Amino acid sequence: MSADFxxxxxxxxxxxxxxxxxxxxxxRTAPDDHYFNFGRVLKVPGRRPAAEVTRALxxxxxxxxxxxxxxGDRAEQRxxxxxxxxxxxxxxxxxxxxxxxAATRFDYSAEWPxxxxxxxxxxxxxxxxxVFCHLAADGLGAExxxxxxxxxxxxxxxAGPRAPQPLELAQWQEGAEGRRVAEAAAAHWAEEHRRxxxxxxxxxxxxxxxPPIWRAMLHSPALGLAVRAIAHARHTSTSTVLLAATxxxxxxxxxxxxxxxxxxxxxxxxxxxxxxxxxxxxxxxxTLDVSGEFTDVLRAAGPAAMRAYRSAYHDPADRTRxxxxxxxxxxxxxxxxxxxxxxxxxxxGPAPCTAAELDKALEDSALEWPMSQDMLNCRxxxxxxxxxxxxxxxxxxxxxxxxxxxxxxxxxxxxxTARR
Amino acid sequence: xMIKERLAELVAESSDGEISAQEALTAGVPLSAxxxxxxxQLRLIDAIESEFGVEIDLTDEGVALLDDLDALAGRLAAR
Numbered sequence: 001m002s003a004d005f006x007x008x009x010x011x012x013x014x015x016x017x018x019x020x021x022x023x024x025x026x027x028r029t030a031p032d033d034h035y036f037n038f039g040r041v042l043k044v045p046g047r048r049p050a051a052e053v054t055r056a057l058x059x060x061x062x063x064x065x066x067x068x069x070x071x072g073d074r075a076e077q078r079x080x081x082x083x084x085x086x087x088x089x090x091x092x093x094x095x096x097x098x099x100x101x102a103a104t105r106f107d108y109s110a111e112w113p114x115x116x117x118x119x120x121x122x123x124x125x126x127x128x129x130x131v132f133c134h135l136a137a138d139g140l141g142a143e144x145x146x147x148x149x150x151x152x153x154x155x156x157x158x159a160g161p162r163a164p165q166p167l168e169l170a171q172w173q174e175g176a177e178g179r180r181v182a183e184a185a186a187a188h189w190a191e192e193h194r195r196x197x198x199x200x201x202x203x204x205x206x207x208x209x210x211p212p213i214w215r216a217m218l219h220s221p222a223l224g225l226a227v228r229a230i231a232h233a234r235h236t237s238t239s240t241v242l243l244a245a246t247x248x249x250x251x252x253x254x255x256x257x258x259x260x261x262x263x264x265x266x267x268x269x270x271x272x273x274x275x276x277x278x279x280x281x282x283x284x285x286x287t288l289d290v291s292g293e294f295t296d297v298l299r300a301a302g303p304a305a306m307r308a309y310r311s312a313y314h315d316p317a318d319r320t321r322x323x324x325x326x327x328x329x330x331x332x333x334x335x336x337x338x339x340x341x342x343x344x345x346x347x348x349g350p351a352p353c354t355a356a357e358l359d360k361a362l363e364d365s366a367l368e369w370p371m372s373q374d375m376l377n378c379r380x381x382x383x384x385x386x387x388x389x390x391x392x393x394x395x396x397x398x399x400x401x402x403x404x405x406x407x408x409x410x411x412x413x414x415x416x417t418a419r420r
Numbered sequence: 421x422m423i424k425e426r427l428a429e430l431v432a433e434s435s436d437g438e439i440s441a442q443e444a445l446t447a448g449v450p451l452s453a454x455x456x457x458x459x460x461q462l463r464l465i466d467a468i469e470s471e472f473g474v475e476i477d478l479t480d481e482g483v484a485l486l487d488d489l490d491a492l493a494g495r496l497a498a499r
Contacts, residue, residue, distance in 0.1 A: 235450050235487070239458045269462040271470075303483040309462055310478060349455030 002084035003057035010081040012072055013170040018279040020316045022134045028377035037102040039131035040146045041094045045154055047124035054087050056152035057116060061085055064277040065165040066136045071108040079167055088117040094127040101131040138281040139343055140266055145277050164276040186318035188311035192285045193326045196260035200250055200338040201379045201397040208396035215371040217390040218407040222361035225353045226418035232350035236302050239342045244301035246340050246382050249409050251290035259290045264341040265312030284312030294417055337379040344386055355419050424493035434463035450487040472496055
């Protein structure tokens with residue numbers, strides 16, 4: 001089957017800042033760039049035949065230009081007015097279907113940036129599985145697509161104004177206001193780079209495992225409770241608690257008093273970017289003196305995080321220029337190779353908890369190794385999701401035993417702080 | 421409308437309604453204690469900057485000010 005779309009707009013534009021940033025990461029991770037694919041499952045309301053759901057999918061692509069955009073010849077985005085989105089109809093577990101759809105890299109110039117499967121039971125579609133190319137959307141952009149698809153299935157239209165479009169965003173970023181934002185961000189990047197270590201995990205720590213990139217995932221309800229309790233006691237957000245603890249331990253494990261970390265920032269702070277399906281998320285640069293006690297480090301982390309988040313909305317060309325200048329000044333390449341991505345879609349917020357609750361929750365902690373691969377554009381990546389905290393690292397710089405120790409230290413630091 | 425009431429509306433908008441304008445006005449605790457997330461805080465900064473034509477300095481004091489609607493309203497009234 002296919003979902004056909006026929007919109008009015010087409011054209012080409014430079015890649016947006018967010019697209020350029022993810023495109024650079026994709027190129028550095030190829031051929032393992034399926035790493036950046038991700039998906040969503042929509043449970044279909046009511047009993048709908050496949051034809052009705054594919055009509056809604058066509059309307060979704062008409063509404064959001066990102067879903068009918070491919071990469072042009074010279075790293076530009078090319079928006080098509082008309083096309084057919086292939087749709088598979090399958091049976092089975094929607095999460096497994098998602099994993100299969102996401103397992104291969106996208107053909108960025110020849111394939112639509114959203115893969116679709118309908119999970120059907122008899123004559124009705126129970127779930128729509130969507131897998132996104134990261135050039136088209138980030139996590140929050142995908143949420144908007146899913147929300148709009150649901151409205152289109154239920155009501156045939158999406159209430160409210162037309163959605164903002166990536167081509168308009170590219171034009172704004174190139175215009176006077178975009179340049180002003182970019183220049184303020186570039187000044188922050190230059191200033192923070194001055195005090196950042198050249199890289200966080202500089203020392204090869206042996207031969208590494210085969211393949212070299214591994215992910216350790218810590219499922220720890222106790223860590224979750226502790227983060228909320230600390231945020232409550234210290235009047236800060238759960239995200240800042242996680243970032244501060246991650247940075248402090250990255251400093252201790254790599255032997256640096258100043259931690260330099262690249263938080264992945266949503267960049268959906270302006271009213272005109274709230275409803276857009278596109279990739280806005282980019283790295284910010286966060287540096288922090290982590291030589292003191294955790295509670296002192298946490299106090300300084302709040303404002304430092306806000307500055308890093310604001311300057312994450314930047315032009316990658318400015319960043320390249322700043323990084324080259326700093327690398328030249330030092331006579332060695334400068335890059336933190338250390339990133340942090342809080343991917344939680346729902347933040348449970350600050351809340352107190354007792355020592356007894358923490359003790360009980362600790363019994364349910366479990367660590368697993370869900371993934372390994374050859375290539376990655378970073379050495380040390382912490383991801384926070386609703387499931388837990390994971391560390392994806394290059395084992396040539398941080399062996400698997402040290403990765404495990406890092407995650408367990410993170411849990412102890414947070415739980416012990418929450419107890420006090 | 422008083423500046424503080426308008427700020428409370430912006431808090432509600434920035435947090436997608438997770439914190440209501442009424443809660444923001446009457447809670448008597450810092451906004452972060454109400455669960456204002458980092459994303460919501462940055463949206464609030466952008467909304468205040470575009471609506472009041474000011475630039476919020478993200479120093480320790482600037483960020484602390486953002487947590488306290490009375491202090492923030494006072495600062496905006498005095499500009």
